[in-house]
Every structure is written in structure tokens, then in C-alpha cells.
Amino acid sequence: MxxxxxxxxxxxxxxxxxxxxxxxxxxxxxxxxxxxxxxxxxxxxxxxxxxxxxxxxxxxxxxxxxxxxxxxxxxxxxxxxxxxxxxxxxxxxxxxxxxxxxxxxxxxxxxxxxxxxxxxxxxxxxxxxxxxxxxxxxxxxxxxxxxxxxxxxxxxxxxxxxxxxxxxxxxxxxxxxxxxxxxxxxxxxxxxxxxxxxxxxxxxxxxxxxxxxxxxxxxxxxxxxxxxxxxxxxxxxxxxxxxxxxxxxxxxxxxxxxxxxxxxxxxxxxxxxxxxxxxxxxWKTPSHVLGNSQAQIRLWTKLDFLVGIAKAVAEMNGSLKAPPVQSMLGELASYATQVRSLVLAQEANAKVDENGVYWPGVEEVHACSAIQIELYPRMVGMIRELCGGGLIQLPSSRDDFLNPEASADIERYIQSPGYPSRERVKLLKLAWDILGSEFAGRQLQYELFYAGAPHLVKSRVFNNYDFARSDALLDEALTRYDLDT
Ligand SMILES: Cc1cc2nc3c(=O)[nH]c(=O)nc-3n(C[C@H](O)[C@H](O)[C@H](O)COP(=O)(O)OP(=O)(O)OC[C@H]3O[C@@H](n4cnc5c(N)ncnc54)[C@H](O)[C@@H]3O)c2cc1C
CATH class of the missing domain: 2.40.110.10 (Butyryl-CoA Dehydrogenase, subunit A, domain 2)
Known part of the structure; x- marks a missing residue:
């Protein structure tokens, strides 16, 4: 049921x-x-x-x-x-x-x-x-x-x-x-x-x-x-x-x-x-990879959401056409793409065990856990940079809109072309709540620690990565020359 x-x-x-x-x-x-x-x-x-x-x-x-x-x-x-x-x-x-x-x-x-x-x-x-x-x-x-x-x-x-x-x-x-x-x-x-x-x-x-x-x-x-x-x-x-x-x-x-x-x-x-x-x-059951693949599907959604916020703020501020801003948005989108790709690669590289159970790709799950520790704070920092002081120059609460004198000034000065005051404030308050509020701080701590302390998460990549591929390539390169080559 x-x-x-x-x-x-x-x-x-x-x-x-x-x-x-x-x-x-x-x-x-x-x-x-x-x-x-x-x-x-x-x-x-x-x-x-x-x-x-x-x-x-x-x-x-x-x-x-x-x-x-x-x-x-x-x-x-x-x-x-x-x-x-x-x-x-x-x-x-x-x-x-x-x-x-x-x-x-x-x-x-x-x-x-x-x-x-x-x-x-x-x-x-x-x-x-x-x-x-x-x-x-x-x-x-x-x-x-x-x-x-x-x-x-x-x-x-x-x-x-x-x-x-x-x-x-x-x-x-x-x-x-x-x-x-x-x-x-x-x-x-x-x-x-x-x-x-x-x-x-x-x-x-x-x-x-x-x-x-x-x-x-x-x-x-x-x-x-x-x-x-x-x-x-x-x-x-x-x-x-x-x-x-x-x-x-x-x-x-x-x-x-x-x-x-x-x-x-x-x-x-x-x-x-x-x-x-x-x-x-x-580790000897698909428990950890199934649990964490769910966490990464969720993260992929969250990163898409962050990219949407960044683009909307740039558009509202009139900076979307500036090449450096487009480059930042491109970098942000590339992080969301990385997580999406690792999620999809878990399916492509799934392995079937003796019980006929399909494990999402273990290397990809651990790699995704490790890179999210780096990319999530970077994305938050970049979007804060894109938003500038507008994130802070906001009415103290929605009640300011209910005060006729205050709302007249807010509506005049806190607006952008195509974005009346209420819409601008609404978007930036939402942005602050994922970038800088107390809730946002906890979200950051969550993404850093939910899969374990970062040093442990990264050592899991070390323990699961197939170093044989890398070793073979290096050996091949080293055998191709010597002192007398
Ligand atoms: C918001 C949030 C939600 C969470 N939700 C859950 C949950 O629902 N269920 C659950 O079970 N757990 C949850 N966790 C807990 C999470 O699993 C732990 O925070 C995580 O396992 C790390 O343990 P710790 O916080 O005790 O950090 P510690 O193990 O004390 O490590 C803290 C830091 O100390 C340093 N350090 C410690 N030991 C070493 C070492 N040997 N070598 C190098 N550096 C070291 C590192 O810098 C490390 O980042 C959550 C955590 C957060 C922040």
C-alpha cells in the first residue's frame, strides 16, 4: 500500500x-x-x-x-x-x-x-x-x-x-x-x-x-x-x-x-x-550505494534549483548578457551537469551481484560524495557573488510592504525593469534562504557532512577506485623510454 x-x-x-x-x-x-x-x-x-x-x-x-x-x-x-x-x-x-x-x-x-x-x-x-x-x-x-x-x-x-x-x-x-x-x-x-x-x-x-x-x-x-x-x-x-x-x-x-x-x-x-x-x-551489501544514490539524485535536483536562482537573479539585475556572468553561470551549470552525469553513470556502470541485485556504480557513488563537498560551497559562494548587495538590501520583513510610507520607498527603490518590488524582494529573499540564512548555513553543513566527515568520504574513493587502470597507463608510459632512448 x-x-x-x-x-x-x-x-x-x-x-x-x-x-x-x-x-x-x-x-x-x-x-x-x-x-x-x-x-x-x-x-x-x-x-x-x-x-x-x-x-x-x-x-x-x-x-x-x-x-x-x-x-x-x-x-x-x-x-x-x-x-x-x-x-x-x-x-x-x-x-x-x-x-x-x-x-x-x-x-x-x-x-x-x-x-x-x-x-x-x-x-x-x-x-x-x-x-x-x-x-x-x-x-x-x-x-x-x-x-x-x-x-x-x-x-x-x-x-x-x-x-x-x-x-x-x-x-x-x-x-x-x-x-x-x-x-x-x-x-x-x-x-x-x-x-x-x-x-x-x-x-x-x-x-x-x-x-x-x-x-x-x-x-x-x-x-x-x-x-x-x-x-x-x-x-x-x-x-x-x-x-x-x-x-x-x-x-x-x-x-x-x-x-x-x-x-x-x-x-x-x-x-x-x-x-x-x-x-x-x-559495504558488502548494496545498502550504502542505494542510500547514497538517493542522496545524489536529491542533490542533482538541488543544484538545478541553485542554477535556476542564479540565472533568475542575473536576469533581474540586467547582468545576464555580460560575458563574465555567462561564464559564471556556465560554471555553475557544469557542476549540476557533473552530478547528473555521475547519477546516470551509476546506472550505466551498475554491477549485478550473485543474488541478481543491481548495485549502482560504486566508484561513481563515492566520487559524487567526494566532489559534492567541494562543489556545493563553491556554488553557494559564486551565487552570492552574482547576487551582490541586493541580497542584503532588502526590507526587514514583509510587514514593511504593509506600511504605506515604507512601501512607497521600497516599491520605488527596490525594483528592476520587469520586476516590480514585490517580485524582486520575493526572489532575493528566497535566494538568501538558500545562500546565507541560518537555514542555508545548515544546508551547507549538511552537504559537507551528511555522508560522513570529508576525510572519510574521500578515503572511500581511494578504497574503491580502480587504480589498476591508472597504474597500467603510467607503466606503459615509463616503459616507452629510458636513458638511452
Ligand atoms: C546537518 C547534518 C545532518 C546530519 N544528519 C545525520 C543523520 O540523519 N543521521 C546520522 O547518523 N548522521 C547524520 N549526520 C552526522 C554525520 O554523519 C556526521 O556529522 C559525520 O559522520 C561526521 O562526524 P562528526 O560530525 O562527529 O565529525 P568528526 O568525526 O568529529 O570530524 C570533524 C572534523 O574533524 C577532523 N577530523 C576528525 N578526525 C579526523 C581524522 N582521523 N583525520 C583527519 N581529520 C579528522 C576533520 O576535519 C573532520 O571534518 C548529520 C550531520 C550534519 C552536519
């Missing part, structure tokens, strides 16, 4: 524990800090039911034959990868690529785990069965998972088990006949507050002695003891939608997730205290 937006919204009012600004949130769907983000996610669910988009964003469930969300697809052909990409692109366009942990992100990771059940079975058959059962249920019930897979930044010089308290990082505190008790915290729960389930695991390397942290499990948001400490809400801080159109609608929130002795029944545990499996689940 595919859920509607209102079914998704109803599921959120379950007594979950969220704190923001010193208060416990009641219904997250109607709280000012979260409600518009909930609306944006609800709109995604509605897209899976609308006739025009349904065929792109769904595929038949292998269990029931009913249409289910394409984000849960285990691709078994290049055509599946294309179908998945088109569906994910439709979803990302709905949020302009601004919501990173929409329901299609972790769904890809879960599908990747389920695509390689033998890896889990080798370690524990029961836990592997739990995983498959949960994956199929989440897919067929259109569930929204987010994840926390990085220990909190406390002391990175020490391994997990040598932190000052064994229950700072989320790990097993007690084992019972019917399940486990988890204590500690994990970061950084983007959209956790507005999702249905949190997947708790660890993607950073763990070593001997860290076994209690080497787990993968799912936890429903209403679990007793599960606490979400959301960061400041940019949506709540926005003076109006007109002033902060992107922060108002697409602030998915991020949070510290605390497990205060949360009981997790065995059926929700997929990996239990296994250093090897908690590591291999990301």
Missing part, C-alpha cells in the same frame, strides 16, 4: 518525546517548529497516490503486487534502477532537494540490507529473519525511517568503550529473554522527530572492546525512554513564509537522539554485538 499524507500525519501523534526550547512537544504535526516540514513530507506521500506521479514513484510489491514506494525497491535490472531514479527525482523536486532525510533515504539503506540476507544469516539466522520481515513490512506499510549511525561528538580520540562512561554512546545495557535495553545517545537524527522509526546502528569504525555498540535495530518513535532533543527550529524563527520561504517549509530538523534505557524486542534487532557485521552491512 501507499500511505496518504493524512495517514502519515495521523501516525505522528503517538505521544513521542520531543524537546525543543525547553518544552516537551505535544503533537509534532501541529507544532510551529515542525508542522510545515510535516506538510512537505505529507505532500510526498500524496504524490505516491496521485495518478500523474504514481507510476513513477511506486512499483509492485513482490509480496502483494500492490503499488509500494519505489524507495524500497531492490533493483534487479538496469530498468529498475532507471525507474527508481525517476521516482526519486519526482520526490526530490517536490522539496527542491532541500530535505535530505525524506522517507526515501533510509528506505534505500534498508532495501540494501535486505538485498543480501546471507550476510546476516551467516552471523545469526533469527536476526536475519527479523530484518527481512521488517523490511517487507516497512515497504508494504509505507513506513518512514530515519537513522542515527554516528556516536555523539564527545571525545573522538578514544574508542567507544574507552569514553568516560560506557553509556554515553548508544549501546546495549542489558540483555533480557525478550529483548535488549539500550542506553546512550547517537547523532544526528535528521527528521527523526517527524518519522515513524529510528534505525540505530554505527557506521564509524569500531574495534575490539566496542561490541556493545555494534548493533543494528529499529525503534518506533513512541518507545518509552526514547528522547529527541531537536536543534533550534529555523521554521519557528522565520518571521513569515514570504521572508524565509525555504526555512519555513523544508526545515526537516536535526536532533540528538537519547536512548534512556529503551527496551527493544528481539524482533526489531538485526545485528547484535557483531563488529564484523555492523561494518560489513554497509
Amino acid at each position: 501507499t500511505r496518504t499524507g493524512s495517514q502519515y500525519r495521523q501516525g505522528l501523534n503517538d505521544g513521542r518525546t520531543i524537546f525543543i526550547n525547553g518544552e516537551r512537544v505535544g503533537d509534532v504535526g501541529s507544532h510551529r517548529a515542525f508542522s510545515r516540514a510535516v506538510d512537505s513530507i505529507a505532500a510526498l506521500y500524496d504524490l505516491t497516490n496521485e495518478p500523474a506521479t504514481r507510476k513513477h514513484v511506486t512499483y509492485p510489491s513482490p509480496s502483494t503486487g500492490e503499488p509500494v514506494n519505489v524507495a524500497y525497491m531492490i533493483p534487479r535490472s538496469r530498468e529498475d534502477l532507471r525507474h527508481r531514479r525517476e521516482g526519486l527525482r519526482v520526490w526530490s523536486e517536490s522539496t527542491f532537494g532541500l530535505m535530505g532525510r525524506s522517507p526515501d533515504h533510509v528506505a534505500g539503506f534498508l532495501a540494501g540490507f535486505a538485498a543480501a540476507p546471507e550476510l546476516f544469516e551467516e552471523v545469526n539466522k533469527e536476526h536475519a529473519d527479523n530484518l527481512l520481515k521488517f523490511y517487507e513490512w516497512a515497504r508494504d506499510e509505507d513506513q518512514y525511517l530515519t537513522y542515527v549511525i554516528v556516536p555523539p561528538q564527545i571525545d573522538r580520540s578514544k574508542p567507544a568503550h574507552k569514553q568516560q562512561d560506557p553509556h554515553l554512546y548508544a549501546g546495549v545495557k542489558e540483555e533480557r529473554d525478550d529483548g535488549i535495553v539500550v542506553a546512550g545517545a547517537q547523532m544526528l537524527g535528521t527528521a527523526a522527530a517527524i518519522s515513524d522509526w529510528i534505525l540505530l546502528s554505527c557506521i564509524v569504525p569500531l574495534g575490539e572492546g566496542d561490541e556493545r555498540y555494534a548493533n543494528t535495530m529499529v525503534v518506533p518513535l513512541d518507545s518509552p525512554g526514547l528522547k529527541i532533543y531537536a536543534r533550534r527550529s529555523y521554521a519557528d524563527a522565520a518571521t513569515s513564509v514570504f521572508d524565509y520561504p525555504l526555512a519555513s517549509n523544508y526545515d526537516e530538523s536535526d536532533a540528538l537522539v537519547v536512548f534512556d534505557e529503551v527496551f527493544v524486542p528481539w524482533e526489531n534487532v538485526f545485528v547484535y554485538q557483531s563488529l564484523e557485521l555492523v561494518r560489513d552491512q554497509w
Whole structure:
């Protein structure tokens, strides 16, 4: 089945524990800090039911034959990868690529785990069965998972088990006949507050002695003891939608997730205290590449959006015909093209594994993660340069338009040919919200870190690049001459 937006919204009012600004949130769907983000996610669910988009964003469930969300697809052909990409692109366009942990992100990771059940079975058959059962249920019930897979930044010089308290990082505190008790915290729960389930695991390397942290499990948001400490809400801080159109609608929130002795029944545990499996689940299954290919399809949409903003501002300012401005726009477009090309190349270079599963090209996924760290800040900087002081020379809020004296001056001086004041201000306020506002700053931090710290992301390229091609070329060049040539 595919859920509607209102079914998704109803599921959120379950007594979950969220704190923001010193208060416990009641219904997250109607709280000012979260409600518009909930609306944006609800709109995604509605897209899976609308006739025009349904065929792109769904595929038949292998269990029931009913249409289910394409984000849960285990691709078994290049055509599946294309179908998945088109569906994910439709979803990302709905949020302009601004919501990173929409329901299609972790769904890809879960599908990747389920695509390689033998890896889990080798370690524990029961836990592997739990995983498959949960994956199929989440897919067929259109569930929204987010994840926390990085220990909190406390002391990175020490391994997990040598932190000052064994229950700072989320790990097993007690084992019972019917399940486990988890204590500690994990970061950084983007959209956790507005999702249905949190997947708790660890993607950073763990070593001997860290076994209690080497787990993968799912936890429903209403679990007793599960606490979400959301960061400041940019949506709540926005003076109006007109002033902060992107922060108002697409602030998915991020949070510290605390497990205060949360009981997790065995059926929700997929990996239990296994250093090897908690590591291999990301790299020996298509999990990481499926999850990150979704992130890159979203990024492609976002870069197209940025290019559109840059061009519109240049046009409005009358600078579009200047060759240096066209050259900057060309450079910006080339970055969007690079990401699009890497996304498409993932399909062309997909590899099929022994289970018949098509993995998006691994080299391309890692390369895209690495270059986005460089190109996203460069694009933001270039567009700020193109926009100039106009980004700042703006009325303090939309209320200035409501004051007759102020609005007369604003309408006279803040306008461009073909762009009456209200349109100019509208475009530049939107531009500021992706380039310079607090929301924009968080977007930048997200693109730098969502796939891991930059040094780790780049070392993944090193580990996956086929250096044999380069080595062979260099060897060939060196063999063609010598001292006596
Ligand atoms: C906006 C945002 C949203 C996020 N959403 C999620 C989410 O939904 N789920 C989730 O699980 N995680 C999420 N993350 C967390 C993300 O996965 C982590 O930020 C990332 O893994 C990096 O870890 P860290 O922030 O602790 O940085 P650290 O590992 O502490 O690294 C910070 C910096 O320290 C330096 N450094 C540290 N160690 C080394 C070293 N060995 N060698 C060289 N330099 C080093 C580097 O400059 C590095 O960039 C999110 C992060 C951000 C910013």
C-alpha cells in the first residue's frame, strides 16, 4: 500500500518525546517548529497516490503486487534502477532537494540490507529473519525511517568503550529473554522527530572492546525512554513564509537522539554485538550505494534549483548578457551537469551481484560524495557573488510592504525593469534562504557532512577506485623510454 499524507500525519501523534526550547512537544504535526516540514513530507506521500506521479514513484510489491514506494525497491535490472531514479527525482523536486532525510533515504539503506540476507544469516539466522520481515513490512506499510549511525561528538580520540562512561554512546545495557535495553545517545537524527522509526546502528569504525555498540535495530518513535532533543527550529524563527520561504517549509530538523534505557524486542534487532557485521552491512551489501544514490539524485535536483536562482537573479539585475556572468553561470551549470552525469553513470556502470541485485556504480557513488563537498560551497559562494548587495538590501520583513510610507520607498527603490518590488524582494529573499540564512548555513553543513566527515568520504574513493587502470597507463608510459632512448 501507499500511505496518504493524512495517514502519515495521523501516525505522528503517538505521544513521542520531543524537546525543543525547553518544552516537551505535544503533537509534532501541529507544532510551529515542525508542522510545515510535516506538510512537505505529507505532500510526498500524496504524490505516491496521485495518478500523474504514481507510476513513477511506486512499483509492485513482490509480496502483494500492490503499488509500494519505489524507495524500497531492490533493483534487479538496469530498468529498475532507471525507474527508481525517476521516482526519486519526482520526490526530490517536490522539496527542491532541500530535505535530505525524506522517507526515501533510509528506505534505500534498508532495501540494501535486505538485498543480501546471507550476510546476516551467516552471523545469526533469527536476526536475519527479523530484518527481512521488517523490511517487507516497512515497504508494504509505507513506513518512514530515519537513522542515527554516528556516536555523539564527545571525545573522538578514544574508542567507544574507552569514553568516560560506557553509556554515553548508544549501546546495549542489558540483555533480557525478550529483548535488549539500550542506553546512550547517537547523532544526528535528521527528521527523526517527524518519522515513524529510528534505525540505530554505527557506521564509524569500531574495534575490539566496542561490541556493545555494534548493533543494528529499529525503534518506533513512541518507545518509552526514547528522547529527541531537536536543534533550534529555523521554521519557528522565520518571521513569515514570504521572508524565509525555504526555512519555513523544508526545515526537516536535526536532533540528538537519547536512548534512556529503551527496551527493544528481539524482533526489531538485526545485528547484535557483531563488529564484523555492523561494518560489513554497509559495504558488502548494496545498502550504502542505494542510500547514497538517493542522496545524489536529491542533490542533482538541488543544484538545478541553485542554477535556476542564479540565472533568475542575473536576469533581474540586467547582468545576464555580460560575458563574465555567462561564464559564471556556465560554471555553475557544469557542476549540476557533473552530478547528473555521475547519477546516470551509476546506472550505466551498475554491477549485478550473485543474488541478481543491481548495485549502482560504486566508484561513481563515492566520487559524487567526494566532489559534492567541494562543489556545493563553491556554488553557494559564486551565487552570492552574482547576487551582490541586493541580497542584503532588502526590507526587514514583509510587514514593511504593509506600511504605506515604507512601501512607497521600497516599491520605488527596490525594483528592476520587469520586476516590480514585490517580485524582486520575493526572489532575493528566497535566494538568501538558500545562500546565507541560518537555514542555508545548515544546508551547507549538511552537504559537507551528511555522508560522513570529508576525510572519510574521500578515503572511500581511494578504497574503491580502480587504480589498476591508472597504474597500467603510467607503466606503459615509463616503459616507452629510458636513458638511452
Ligand atoms: C546537518 C547534518 C545532518 C546530519 N544528519 C545525520 C543523520 O540523519 N543521521 C546520522 O547518523 N548522521 C547524520 N549526520 C552526522 C554525520 O554523519 C556526521 O556529522 C559525520 O559522520 C561526521 O562526524 P562528526 O560530525 O562527529 O565529525 P568528526 O568525526 O568529529 O570530524 C570533524 C572534523 O574533524 C577532523 N577530523 C576528525 N578526525 C579526523 C581524522 N582521523 N583525520 C583527519 N581529520 C579528522 C576533520 O576535519 C573532520 O571534518 C548529520 C550531520 C550534519 C552536519
